[in-house]
Amino acid sequence: MVPRPATCDDQGVTSPSARPAPPVRRAYRPAGRRLVSGVSAGVADHLGVDTLWVRLAFTVTAVLNGVGIVAYLLLWRFLPIADDTASPGLEAAGRRGLRTARTTTWVDHTRAVAILALGAGVALALQVSGQGIAWGWLVPLTVGGAGLAVMWRGLDDVGRVSRLRWWSVARVVVGIGLVAAAAAFAVTVEGGWSALADAGVAIAVALVGLAIVAGPWIASLVTDLGAERRERVRSQERADVAAHLHDSVLQTLSLLQKYADDPATVSTVARRQERELRAWLYGGDELAxxxxxxxxxxxxxxxxxxxxxxxxxxxxxxxxxxxxxxxxxxxxxxxxxxxxxxxxxxxxxxxxxxxxxxxxxxxxxxxxxxxxxxxxxxxxxxxxxxxxxxxxxxxxxxxxxxxxxxxxxxxxxxxxERPSHDEPKRDEPKHQEHNPGTTDPRSEHDRV
Amino acid sequence: MTVSDPNPVVGDAQLRVVLVDDHAMFRTGVRAEITASVDVVGEAGDVDAAVEVIVRTRPDVVLLDVHLPGGGGPEVLRRLSTSAPEVRCLALSVSDAAEDVIGVIRAGARGYVTKTISGEDLVDAIGRVAAGDAVFSPRLAGFVLDAFAGHVEVAQVDSDLDRLTEREREVMRLIARGYAYKEVAKELFISPKTVETHVSSVLRKLQLSSRHELTRWANDRRLI
Missing domain, CATH: 3.30.565.10 (Histidine kinase-like ATPase, C-terminal domain)
Incomplete structure (x- = not known):
């Protein structure tokens, strides 16, 4: 019912973990809280720290030796994008604007821009003091990176919405343009020095560019297949909802009309229905x-x-x-x-x-x-x-x-006393399922 | 929920209350139940109307639904914090979701009760909120215990805000067991005033603690 990626892959593994295995938490990029790609928000959610620190870490490592940039791009490519999910009751209330949704605020934006400016400033200082990399490389790399970001953001959106929006497509086109410009710039700079290397570099750059351009497309095609499957599941769920309402709420309402003059029965029936509906709306897929x-x-x-x-x-x-x-x-x-x-x-x-x-x-x-x-x-x-x-x-x-x-x-x-978290012992039966909704929050804090 | 204070009226005048809920039928029902004991000076069905009527009438207490068109109860609280910060709000909802309950408290509500509360208890809760105290239902107390349950490393505790004292925990447990404030006081051999102090202090911690466990807890659980 609740689309939560509950996986139990680790159930059979005799890991040295002492605690009963918690459900595997999968990191994802929250679609609603993206500034650029959602990587920072996703990583922050997963690690349970403030987004600020994640952004800072990326920036510092990026300025130091570029690792941050590579890590960021890799995470962007491999973390799936997803909407924050909630139980049906909460989602319904959220869609109708009855709840405050978790979104990005101007504080987030300001912080991110500040961190970025800081990073850029330090990088510039390094460049000016002659400790950075050659300008001939920096310019195409920067332009190419920006192009990648613009293009991937567009691809993220193209892959997510059913109807193509012109700005998503425009982003992809502009991104490809930027990457191509960067590549061309790199080639001419190189070509000026060595005519021999020229052709080889051109081909290599073309291949790399092609891989970068086509890779995400292929990936998003695969994702689209998944999205289609999800859509099918969703329509089935909708049918389930209709069936559920018919079997429960409608029946109860007709019962209530029938027993309108018997308060005791009315309140019993109403209470039972409330409980059932509550469990369905706010409960998890709990195993009996x-x-x-x-x-x-x-x-x-x-x-x-x-x-x-x-x-x-x-x-x-x-x-x-x-x-x-x-x-x-x-x-x-x-x-x-x-x-x-x-x-x-x-x-x-x-x-x-x-x-x-x-x-x-x-x-x-x-x-x-x-x-x-x-x-x-x-x-x-x-x-x-x-x-x-x-x-x-x-x-x-x-x-x-x-x-x-x-x-x-x-x-x-x-x-x-349960075995402490270092002992390779598990006294819980293997078949125990741990529902995400009822997991003891303490088990995450190693307190025994 | 709690044993009724015989006289929820502060001073001579009846307490002035604004009802905010998007279901007109529910507002009518609540109004009928409490109108003998308090003075309902306004009603509203969405965020904008709520802020407008509250700023205009300056009630003692606002009964605030968590789910409201225009951003929900927390949005109302956020806007009131600048335009009418002295107005006290009591959240009233059918939602069992920890996220909603903790969310509205952290946005500034002085308490949380469920819509199944009896008229008498509701009037009592209104009086309590008007007097500046916090109103905890057993369910809210349960959420608080859960939220502050995690072990926090000492280095991480930058203030006392991040954990409950032993006494506060005891008080919360008794409330979760269904004890009224007076019964809690009797059980712990302390005065009802002290119980109220403890509860208000827990409310303050719930609102001000920056412990990320608190937000993560609400996030991870999602469902109750």
């Missing part, structure tokens, strides 16, 4: 029972459905499920059911937190409450399904309640 957050969500939904109570679930962090976590989730579910049945309230607050060393779940209601000392022996739910179950799995359960002030059940499950 793959992580604590998903399992808790499922349990809360189930309780909401069967017991006509609103469960406000907040999950912080996440962890893959194993039998111990399953036990905690089941106990939490039982606690929710208890609250729904006995507390006499229409709302239960549930908070689950997965920290590196412990999983904690709190189930709280503001209902009738009871005296934990005098629990009926027949209230097996509390003792058997909650306390003993969690205890069997190495955790503990505490119940805080008094008549009139509601009940809070706390479930604590200590987690064995």
């Amino acid at each position: 029972d793959s992580t604590l957050a998903v399992a808790m969500r499922a349990a809360a939904d189930e309780v909401e459905d069967h017991h006509r109570v609103a469960v406000e679930l907040v999950v912080v962090g996440d962890t893959p499920v194993d039998p111990d976590v399953v036990a905690v989730v089941r106990a939490a579910r039982e606690a929710m059911v208890n609250a729904a049945k006995h507390a006499g309230v229409d709302r239960v607050d549930v908070f689950a937190e997965a920290s590196p060393g412990v999983v904690e779940v709190f189930v709280r209601d503001r209902g009738a409450g009871f005296d934990p000392e005098s629990v009926d022996p027949d209230r097996m739910g509390l003792r058997g399904s909650i306390m003993d179950r969690v205890r069997r799995h190495g955790g503990r359960a505490e119940v805080r309640s008094s008549p009139g002030s509601g009940t809070e059940v706390r479930l604590v499950l200590p987690r064995p």
Whole structure:
């Protein structure tokens, strides 16, 4: 549903990485935030640093020995260009102008120009002081580089939009012109010195020019094929959306009309529909029972459905499920059911937190409450399904309640320390999928 | 969400509120729910109209939808920061997306509640915002805990803005568990005023922290 490049290529590799493999993050050039090519923004996103530093790094290495220029051009060629993706709900809101989109601001532009001017100034100073390269080379190289940039920017746009725009084509043409001019200049300068080398250089330059000109075209042809395939997938998705709306929302609306005079049913049906739609709009492609957050969500939904109570679930962090976590989730579910049945309230607050060393779940209601000392022996739910179950799995359960002030059940499950990030051990089952939407952000920071 | 303050009115006058939401039906509903306790002085359905009506009426509190034609709630906040910086905004949205929630807070909203909030709780939240306090729903508290969860190297911490104190974390966890401010105060043996101080301090950190983890977190998660 969400076009995120989730790849699991590394699942079978016995890498010395201790942490369960996070989804492979692929760098891309964000189409909406390009100043020139989007390379800096893409690299900055990927490394998690400010774009400013990336630009500065490129400029410094470019002035020092030209490596920056080569790296930049290579990245431009090989990083795919893509739109920033979001969940369907966010994308829809973004398209209709209801949200603020992430775009470039004048600050970005000013900074980039400032850095560029700085780099150019230093380069010029080097030239004047005689430490740079020969002027006869610098001029064609600069012109040729600029030509390349103009042309590739045009090609980026030509490859992306379905309808050709004249300025994209003009960019390509101007770019080719600049490259050709640079090549011609280089040839005449060389030719003046040595007639023999003239022909060889001309041919070499022509070949290189041809490769540079035709290479991107071929590449973009291949990309176009991919784009066509994507378009097909997109139209299928659109059909899926229509089908989904028909099966869910339309049905619910007709149900609501039918039961208009039964408030209880109306609110149950509406709530179920809201939950379903919410999961669809803002949720990821979560695999059932793959992580604590998903399992808790499922349990809360189930309780909401069967017991006509609103469960406000907040999950912080996440962890893959194993039998111990399953036990905690089941106990939490039982606690929710208890609250729904006995507390006499229409709302239960549930908070689950997965920290590196412990999983904690709190189930709280503001209902009738009871005296934990005098629990009926027949209230097996509390003792058997909650306390003993969690205890069997190495955790503990505490119940805080008094008549009139509601009940809070706390479930604590200590987690064995995961191997630290240097040990070549992985105790997670191989089939664990890590959904990008629910990945514990902490796992990226090596905190164990 | 929170136990109601018996009297959300500051001073004698009723609080003056502007409703900003692009769904007229929703505005009507909210107006009907809160009109007994506060004075709804204006409504708006998009960014331009919102800024205009807020600057003209200078309300105590603005109830601001996150998704709005013309750039969304954050855009309204940005424009208000120059034209009416003293106006306090409470974000109100159906969106569950962390990006939206954290985004509107960082743009300057004093709190975030979901549209399913009851009228009574909403009035209470309005009073809280008008008094200069922050309003955290359990979900927002969860997001905050997630956002500040990452380990930060000491060298990287250029100020206290980049992490929560132990006490602030405790307060956030209790709010995420569904505790009202008063219940948090009782649980931690501190005064409700202290709880409000902690929450306001968390809000400030959320708005001012330049930790790139915070933005990256919102970026990476995208979905909740």
